[in-house]
Amino acid sequence: xxxxxxxxxxxxxxxxxxxxxxxxxxxxxxxxxxxxxxxxxxxxxxxxxxxxxxxxxxxxxxxxxxxxxxxxxxxxxxxxxxxxxxxxxxxxxxxxxxxxxxxxxxxxxxxxxxxxxxxxxxxxxxxxxxxxxxxxxxxxxxxxxxxxxxxxxxxxxxxxxxxxxxxxxxxxxxxxxxxxxxxxxxx
Amino acid sequence: xxxxxxxxxxxxxxxxxxxxxxxxxxxxxxxxxxxxxxxxxxxxxxxxxxxxxxxxxxxxxxxxxxxxxxxxxxxxxxxxxxxxxxxxxxxxxxxxxxxxxxxxxxxxxxxxxxxxxxxxxxxxxxxxxxxxxxxxxxxxxxxxxxxxxxxxxxxxxxxxxxxxxxxxxxxxxxxxxxxxxxxxxxxxxxxxxxxxxxxxxxxxxxxxxxxxxxxxxxxxxxxxxxxxxxxxxxxxxxxxxxxxxxxxxxxxxxxxxxxxxxxxxxxxxxxxxxxxxxxxxxxxxxxxxxxxxxxxxxxxxxxxxxxxxxxxxxxxxxxxxxxxxxxxxxxxxxxxxxxxxxxxxxxxxxxxx
Numbered sequence: 001x002x003x004x005x006x007x008x009x010x011x012x013x014x015x016x017x018x019x020x021x022x023x024x025x026x027x028x029x030x031x032x033x034x035x036x037x038x039x040x041x042x043x044x045x046x047x048x049x050x051x052x053x054x055x056x057x058x059x060x061x062x063x064x065x066x067x068x069x070x071x072x073x074x075x076x077x078x079x080x081x082x083x084x085x086x087x088x089x090x091x092x093x094x095x096x097x098x099x100x101x102x103x104x105x106x107x108x109x110x111x112x113x114x115x116x117x118x119x120x121x122x123x124x125x126x127x128x129x130x131x132x133x134x135x136x137x138x139x140x141x142x143x144x145x146x147x148x149x150x151x152x153x154x155x156x157x158x159x160x161x162x163x164x165x166x167x168x169x170x171x172x173x174x175x176x177x178x179x180x181x182x183x184x185x186x187x
Numbered sequence: 188x189x190x191x192x193x194x195x196x197x198x199x200x201x202x203x204x205x206x207x208x209x210x211x212x213x214x215x216x217x218x219x220x221x222x223x224x225x226x227x228x229x230x231x232x233x234x235x236x237x238x239x240x241x242x243x244x245x246x247x248x249x250x251x252x253x254x255x256x257x258x259x260x261x262x263x264x265x266x267x268x269x270x271x272x273x274x275x276x277x278x279x280x281x282x283x284x285x286x287x288x289x290x291x292x293x294x295x296x297x298x299x300x301x302x303x304x305x306x307x308x309x310x311x312x313x314x315x316x317x318x319x320x321x322x323x324x325x326x327x328x329x330x331x332x333x334x335x336x337x338x339x340x341x342x343x344x345x346x347x348x349x350x351x352x353x354x355x356x357x358x359x360x361x362x363x364x365x366x367x368x369x370x371x372x373x374x375x376x377x378x379x380x381x382x383x384x385x386x387x388x389x390x391x392x393x394x395x396x397x398x399x400x401x402x403x404x405x406x407x408x409x410x411x412x413x414x415x416x417x418x419x420x421x422x423x424x425x426x427x428x429x430x431x432x433x434x435x436x437x438x439x440x441x442x443x444x445x446x447x448x449x450x451x452x453x454x455x456x457x458x459x460x461x462x463x464x465x466x467x468x469x470x471x472x473x474x475x476x477x478x479x480x481x482x483x484x485x486x487x488x489x490x491x492x493x494x495x496x497x498x499x500x501x502x503x504x505x506x507x508x509x510x511x512x513x514x515x516x517x518x519x520x521x522x523x524x525x526x527x528x529x530x531x532x533x534x535x536x537x538x539x540x
Contacts, residue, residue, distance in 0.1 A: 021510070022515060035495070
């Protein structure tokens, strides 16, 4: 038969010698290899006790932001819902009443704000779209749950803790994030 | 009177039997745990570490799980044999511990208690008999399951054990020619004074070790339960604690064969070779504790060896298994026996031909 290429190599195969047929040498070599693995560092971490740090640009669970006085930033403009490629965000707007100035930053606010975490693809376009620094993606991810409906996160679950009333919880939720108003006072 | 009953002796032996059975069960439990840990470490994993500190309650959890699982007896199986199978596997696994000398003796309130349940003068033959009974458990169980895979597993187990028992027996004959006794206690006493038998019979030990792996159905000889060819092999149809018995008896067998190997070739409860420990002048109880510790250290090493090999090499093919058994191990064992015999004859003749 004509070879298509001349790269074919004839392999010489000899029947195994007695020592090889005992397998012992080969087995011993293999055992040395596995023995070396005893001293190797294990890549696994004990998960719930120890967690790997996320990168600061990690796109995790959404957070609805408040300003330094604890007023909600969101004005229910709907830009995030429009930007969302997965159509995971729904909201209903409401007008701020007299005496609610301490609750909402501007005259309009989101009465209802829901994100379906099963639809969400964590792309972060909502954060990019938001003109008011009202929504951002944090460094945690959505925990598991037993029911699908539990994955539709409402406003209470998304809101960051109040910076004045619950300063410690706020600090924990904020993490290393620098509030945008400190970078750009215009918003 | 020959049949006069010594109540204290019976009580002493009963206590010893309970302790040995309990100890081998607990040790087998923790061998299952150790197996998972060793497997994990050799594969750069962590292994079970959730139940209790460092996961030491894992075997308890495993046992509980097996107990609470549904017990299924297949409709077309022969029920009596189906239950007899795992029971026999377990029974024979535990019975072997009876002739092993676990230590010399202890002084218990002025009474000398030998740390051996029965010093039978055919000890090693007893071990052999009981160990080869173990395969009946597998065969009966696999046949009673009325399942092709089980039957194939049982057939493999039977042929494998028959093939390897021959080589094991012949390698042991050479050892018996060296020691001149069948009693395990005698063998240990000889090794305490002189060299360990391993020095006289390295090849015999190697053959014995390989055959012990085969007898315990451990990798690379775990063809009877080859899970990727035969689903579960002989225990395909088993569930709940009956399955647990099969799995457990394998670990007890491992423990027992480690003990037997340490006793036959590595001086049993002898701590240091070429050295007489009684020169330390310690009391008998301390010596017994040290001896038991020494034996256990050797056993732990062999158990580790079992696991180490299991997590290193894959299973043999069936023809490789038979080739190794019949065409390599048996000739080697025969040569070993002949050479040993010749050397012993020469020695008796003061090294004159």
